[in-house]
Amino acid sequence: MPGATELQRVLADLRGTVSALTRGYRDQGRPVTDGSPELLALCARLEFLLQFDLKEKRSLWGQRQDYWDFLCQGLRGRHEHQGITHVRHLPQLRTPLGRGRALLRYCLARRQLAETLQLCLLDPQATRAWYHARSPFLDPQLCADLLACLYDLDGVAFCLDPQPPGLDAGWPPSTARCQQDVQRLAQAEHEALAREQAAREELGRQREVEREVKGRLLELLREKDSLWQQSEGIGAPPAPGPCARCRSTAGPLARRHQCR
Template identity: 40%
Template sequence: ITQAVTELAKEYRETGEPITDDSTNLHKFSYKLEYLLQFDQKEKSTFLGTKKDYWDYFSDCLAKIKGANDGVRFVKSITELKTSLGKGRAFIRYSLVHQRLADTLQQCLMNQRVTSDWYYARSPFVKSHLSADIINHLYELNEVQFDVASRGHDLDASWPTFARQEQLLKDQQLNSLQHVMLSSLNRAGTRFLLCRILMFCLVQFQQFQPKLYKQLSF
């Protein structure tokens, strides 16, 4: 995770632009942080059997801390997210944008009772020297600006791999292609319908005006 943080900070310094979902360094960081949050995590589930994840850990830690639960309330308001994993990803992205990821995780780790209830002994979160090192590196991201949305992506399925602008362009291209195809189908359908009407008229004409039809045929 430390190398991923270093690469993100370096990318921001070199480009001077906010980090977006186009960044491969962000992809690496997201996967590594998620792995860390899930490593040696105790299995928990809701009353209905739905699996809990690190989102529920954050919720348990921050629910009663004033000023620290804004992100929790925000994620809970996103109705499109259905899984604990998706909500956790949205929460991480919210924390990155607001430069509060290190503070948030530190507040959680300070709550040793909740942390030990969520993680087994092999997790670095229950080892003070390792957790302190992780937090110190995450504070480097407070100097990095992120332009990543918590809405508009299927975070239940996976981390985004491209920025919203690119997604918008792809959607526009797809809509344009669909429009062309529908227009072609409509034109073809219109021609087919006209042919059917013409054939129907000819059949009716032949049936009710057979003599005139024969004369016209010649």
Template identity: 25%
Template sequence: MSALTPPTDMPTPTTDKITQAAMETIYLCKFRVSMDGEWLCLRELDDISLTPDPEPTHEDPNYLMANERMNLMNMAKLSIKGLIESALNLGRTLDSDYAPLQQFFVVMEHCLKHGLKAKKTFLGQNKSFWGPLELVEKLVPEAAEITASVKDLPGLKTPVGRGRAWLRLALMQKKLSEYMKALINKKELLSEFYEPNALMMEEEGAIIAGLLVGLNVIDANFCMKGEDLDSQVGVIDFSMYLKDGNSSKGSEGDGQITAILDQKNYVEELNRHLNATVNNLQAKVDALEKSNTKLTEELAVANNRIITLQEEMERVKEESSYILESNRKGPKQDRTSEGQALSEARKHLKEETQLRLDVEKELEIQISMRQEMELAMKMLEKDVCEKQDALVSLRQQLDDLRALKHELAFKLQSSDLGVKQKSELNSRLEEKTNQMAATIKQLEQSEKDLVKQAKTLNSAANKLIPKHH
């Protein structure tokens, strides 16, 4: 952080020094890293102008804080962009040993520490960003889970370690951007921890929170039980982002492809989470259905036991009251034996009282379980109602199918009857055809006979004609 923070006791650079420093430039992706006097300054290439602005006084705290905010914002842009590009090229789940991921957490730690108010303790002044991060669970209820997980980690002893663990869990949960936006929107709460011109209180904080949305396409998995998050040194390694000036031109051509890949990965991740949520809910419903009967039986047994214990308590109270009355009315010589009986009765009463308290605690547990069971039963009843509605519709469809089947059977029977009638008619037609064929044969035979007779008559007539002549 010392490279990003200008010293307060430096002399004001002249115009010639500023122009000379602008000429001596190291290209850090799309950012220019230049030396203004003895301190580091980051500028985006689109915002560079070699014409120097009016020189502000370096002793002005607002000027120094503004430069620190700008440096941190540009460094966050570099870190997030490099992390997304390298993670997409790598194509696997990232772990805590991945160097760009480690540098991202270092940059985020510097952003969250910027402008923190110092709190006085017994050991001196202490600045920790764990306090603002604890506020997130009040603004976003989903963050309560990771806050509780951080507090339960046994190896964390300092607030800085807890803050680092919180950042890692939020990134794994893919909610870091949402949590940071919710925190930045509540500046009245942040004013308790930050100075008015801190990064989290200014526009640069909102820009960084917006940039964090792109990290939702990254899958990260950390095992923090073995990591020493308390003693890590947060130093930004600028050598990771040093590139040739011409490489920035080539990277601009791949911007659209990268954006499309980011959207594709985001949609796939969202779909995977929705499927996992559906599977978990289905498993919970199945478990509730299985435990419903068991809980009902246990509740009935517990109720019977409570009734029995209450009856025993009433009986013990009556016996103790009877013993007290007999002690008051009886002779003095019997008080010793009766006193022993009374002490035993008191001891028995104390045991019964303790037993009753235990039973009442168990009853409260059973009541809470019964309430959960009733809620689950309502959900199941709703599901059953929906299934019953579906069953009614299916039955209606089945009845329609049966009616259609009867109608088709009737039509089939009618068609069979028609086929029989047609076959009978066909057989009759065949008989008539055969009869007609026999008649035709007879007619043909008779025709032949008639022809023969005609020929005979003709021959006879021919013989008779010459005789007349």
């Protein structure tokens, strides 16, 4: 289970990520997209905080509840949050974790993340029903610092895919990670082609050696046959000579002797 030291580290990393996003948007003037590695880091760290010391609860059907259920309960009865309605109408989401991730992305795209989280934390008693004592949401100072940090994101524009695939399994990978994966795949393909080429060359060398061995074996068989014939006194058949009766010689134009 993560401890207080890791919690402080994640909070510090979250502040650094928010600073990087605000500084990048201020300097470049372009909205943050799914290709930003800082976006992936922000979502992962925010999810860590929402799951930190979260009590284990289950629905009536036995499904394990997550911070999505906490956010839904915190927003219930105050006003109809459009993000909740939007996420519930996404058919590809099957788990509370995937729905929670979709809601965070929805709030980021509409600059409502800090406000939405603050609405969910207005009732400390309801928050204690979902979190144990170590949660940063039960520490007034940590909670105030976290909300102040997230309110800085209201000045950053996010242009995100409203229906990203695979949120049940994980956050959408950033472009940098995709490029790394593509490079690894290209390198693996190059290595596979090199191995295949080396195998072809080795097979060609083996076939050449096989041909040489077969040729040498044939020569040895011929030499053995020649030595055997010499040892047995077997020579080549004598050339045909003239007929003893008519003294004529058979040839291409006269295949039969005159006496026959």
